Amino acid sequence: MDGKVIFERIKGETNKAVSRLFDKIEAVGKMGSLRLKINGLKGKVKLNKSQIGSIVFSNQERFKDYPEIELFIKKIKELEAEIDKIEEQISEIKDKMEDPEINEE
DSSP states (O other), X not given: OOHHHHHHHHHHHHHHHHHHHHHHHHHHHHHHXXXXXXXXXXXXXXXXXXXXXXXXXXXXXXXXTOHHHHHHHHHHHHHHHHHHHHHHHHHHHHHHHHOHHHHHO
C-alpha cells in the first residue's frame, strides 16, 4: 500500500471517530439541558405545594375535619418549638462570648 492511501484511510477513520464523539457530546449536552429543565419544573412543583401548605396552615380552622392535616400542623409546631430552643441556645452562647469576664481569661 501506498503511504498516501494509508494516510487517507487513517484520516477517514479519524473523521468518523471525531464525528461520533461530537454526536455523543451533543447528546449528553441535550440530556443535561433536559435534566436541568426537569429540575426547574420539579422546583416549581415543590414551590406550589409549599404555597398550598402555607394556605392550609394559615387557615387551620377550615381543615379541622382532616386528621392527617392536624398531624402535620402538630409536627410543624413541634419543629418550630425545637427551632426556638436552638435559637435560645445560640443566643446564650453569643451572650457568653460578649461577656467581658470570659474574654479577659
